[in-house]
Amino acid sequence: xxxxxxxxxxxxxxxxxxxxxxxxxxxxxxxxxxxxxxxxxxxxxxxxxxxxxxxxxxxxxxxxxxxxxxxxxxxxxxxxxxxxxxxxxxxxxxxxxxxxxxxxxxxxxxxxxxxxxxxxxxxxxxxxxxxxxxxxxxxxxxxxxxxxxxxxxxxxxxxxxxxxxxxxxxxxxxxxxxxxxxxxxxxxxxxxxxxxxxxxxxxxxxxxxxxxxxxxxxxxxxxxxxxxxxxxxxxxxxxxxxxxxxxxxxxxxxxxxxxxxxxxxxxxxxxxxxxxxxxxxxxxxxxxx
Amino acid sequence: xxxxxxxxxxxxxxxxxxxxxxxxxxxxxxxxxxxxxxxxxxxxxxxxxxxxxxxxxxxxxxxxxxxxxxxxxxxxxxxxxxxxxxxxxxxxxxxxxxxxxxxxxxxxxxxxxxxxxxxxxxxxxxxxxxxxxxxxxxxxxxxxxxxxxxxxxxxxxxxxxxxxxxxxxxxxxxxxxxxxxxxxxxxxxxxxxxxxxxxxxxxxxxxxxxxxxxxxxxxxxxxxxxxxxxxxxxxxxxxxxxxxxxxxxxx
Numbered sequence: 038x039x040x041x042x043x044x045x046x047x048x049x050x051x052x053x054x055x056x057x058x059x060x061x062x063x064x065x066x067x068x069x070x071x072x073x074x075x076x077x078x079x080x081x082x083x084x085x086x087x088x089x090x091x092x093x094x095x096x097x098x099x100x101x102x103x104x105x106x107x108x109x110x111x112x113x114x115x116x117x118x119x120x121x122x123x124x125x126x127x128x129x130x131x132x133x134x135x136x137x138x139x140x141x142x143x144x145x146x147x148x149x150x151x152x153x154x155x156x157x158x159x160x161x162x163x164x165x166x167x168x169x170x171x172x173x174x175x176x177x178x179x180x181x182x183x184x185x186x187x188x189x190x191x192x193x194x195x196x197x198x199x200x201x202x203x204x205x206x207x208x209x210x211x212x213x214x215x216x217x218x219x220x221x222x223x224x225x226x227x228x229x230x231x232x233x234x235x236x237x238x239x240x241x242x243x244x245x246x247x248x249x250x251x252x253x254x255x256x257x258x259x260x261x262x263x264x265x266x267x268x269x270x271x272x273x274x275x276x277x278x279x280x281x282x283x284x285x286x287x288x289x290x291x292x293x294x295x296x297x298x299x300x301x302x303x304x305x306x307x308x309x310x311x312x313x314x315x316x317x318x319x320x321x322x323x324x325x326x
Numbered sequence: 327x328x329x330x331x332x333x334x335x336x337x338x339x340x341x342x343x344x345x346x347x348x349x350x351x352x353x354x355x356x357x358x359x360x361x362x363x364x365x366x367x368x369x370x371x372x373x374x375x376x377x378x379x380x381x382x383x384x385x386x387x388x389x390x391x392x393x394x395x396x397x398x399x400x401x402x403x404x405x406x407x408x409x410x411x412x413x414x415x416x417x418x419x420x421x422x423x424x425x426x427x428x429x430x431x432x433x434x435x436x437x438x439x440x441x442x443x444x445x446x447x448x449x450x451x452x453x454x455x456x457x458x459x460x461x462x463x464x465x466x467x468x469x470x471x472x473x474x475x476x477x478x479x480x481x482x483x484x485x486x487x488x489x490x491x492x493x494x495x496x497x498x499x500x501x502x503x504x505x506x507x508x509x510x511x512x513x514x515x516x517x518x519x520x521x522x523x524x525x526x527x528x529x530x531x532x533x534x535x536x537x538x539x540x541x542x543x544x545x546x547x548x549x550x551x552x553x554x555x556x557x558x559x560x561x562x563x564x565x566x567x568x569x570x571x572x573x574x575x576x577x
Contacts, residue, residue, distance in 0.1 A: 215434035325471075
């Protein structure tokens with residue numbers, strides 16, 4: 038008979054302590070998130086009313102609404118989507134379906150990974166140099182969208198590529214064996230199956246773009262511009278930058294307006310997140326593999 | 327008459343696995359030709375050359391000729407898409423495409439450009455009848471194909487190939503995952519199908535080889551050891567290795 042090195046009671050105790058510790062650690066990671074949301078809800082909700090959402094800022098932004106910033110962020114997100122989504126999905130399809138495994142494609146992959154690690158303020162500076170000054174788009178929605186697109190591309194490419202790779206190889210082989218071309222296989226089998234994963238990645242990428250301040254700092258954002266942008270070459274206010282401005286640059290700012298703005302931005306971003314999660318879970322339930 | 331003639335076919339993969347050495351054999355029309363032998367012998371490789379699915383694999387060396395009706399299918403000039411319509415393939419694991427039963431069957435025709443609803447429906451019914459599946463699924467053609475049982479899925483895969491009205495059907499251990507009853511149904515279908523099609527089968531056991539083959543080819547480590555009619559190969563083989571394998575002395 039094997040002699041136990043420790044009694045089973047002590048082993049159970051060790052197990053309970055370990056389990057308790059891990060549970061506590063998990064709770065600690067959730068707490069700050071909950072705290073942030075609750076804090077902003079409590080302080081921001083009193084500011085939310087019809088005028089705050091749909092009105093223009095007055096009295097040096099200390100009163101009135103944030104409508105131009107909401108519209109600006111919406112346009113920026115839309116602009117980013119227009120540039121980044123086709124480009125990102127196209128690149129992902131190439132990398133997952135067509136690219137041979139060689140030094141060249143490995144280099145591209147490394148570049149994409151590193152692109153994701155670049156601090157956002159560096160993108161902002163790059164956008165200023167390339168789009169605003171060199172290409173003379175000026176401080177504009179166009180320049181900002183392009184800057185945000187570059188920042189978002191790595192996220193979109195890697196999540197889309199992952200979604201494409203998750204589609205079983207056997208589907209491709211079967212499709213080819215039934216006389217489909219490679220492109221027909223991608224379009225009819227692979228892409229539809231990868232669509233939910235792709236959409237999730239796209240929305241998560243755009244969500245980041247919508248919430249970023251640094252890249253739009255030099256490329257789009259107007260400190261105070263109480264009108265709606267008239268064209269893509271117009272500057273605009275945007276929620277994250279507006280929040281930065283009213284939190285640090287304007288003396289005597291009512292707290293509830295600061296937190297109201299934060300709440301609207303949070304709702305915008307979490308709303309997109311919710312859509313992404315819904316798409317993903319619905320697709321999982323329907324998935325046939 | 328030979329539907330397919332393989333002449334001096336040699337193949338190597340880049341990772342040095344399963345290859346074929348100087349294979350020469352003819353595959354007669356409207357017969358079941360069985361390729362059998364231990365794993366890694368080159369049977370699947372040979373099968374995948376016959377409809378150029380090997381194009382997807384990492385082949386470093388390929389030499390020889392494979393004639394389908396006098397036309398060399400290894401030639402770069404051949405229309406590979408068209409070849410795959412003429413030479414259909416059923417895989418070991420039933421892989422139904424993530425769509426309805428009907429869409430699985432019409433997929434090959436639709437990618438070929440057929441749009442006529444009436445002809446598509448006709449192909450669906452005909453192919454399901456031929457694969458002995460029609461009675462089981464006729465009133466739920468628009469259900470997801472994944473809802474079918476394993477045996478039904480494999481017969482759907484067979485029907486999917488039949489819908490294209492190919493000339494040759496390749497089957498790579500089509501019954502390896504099936505229960506004896508489903509296996510029996512598939513084998514029965516094959517006996518019926520050979521009246522119309524040329525069939526090349528990699529069986530999942532020697533017993534299945536003996537049951538189904540009109541002609542049988544024994545492969546060992548990339549070489550064709552012996553190729554003969556069923557009666558000769560399974561009762562009175564010339565080669566000692568064939569005899570040992572058929573009688574179960576190694577496997």
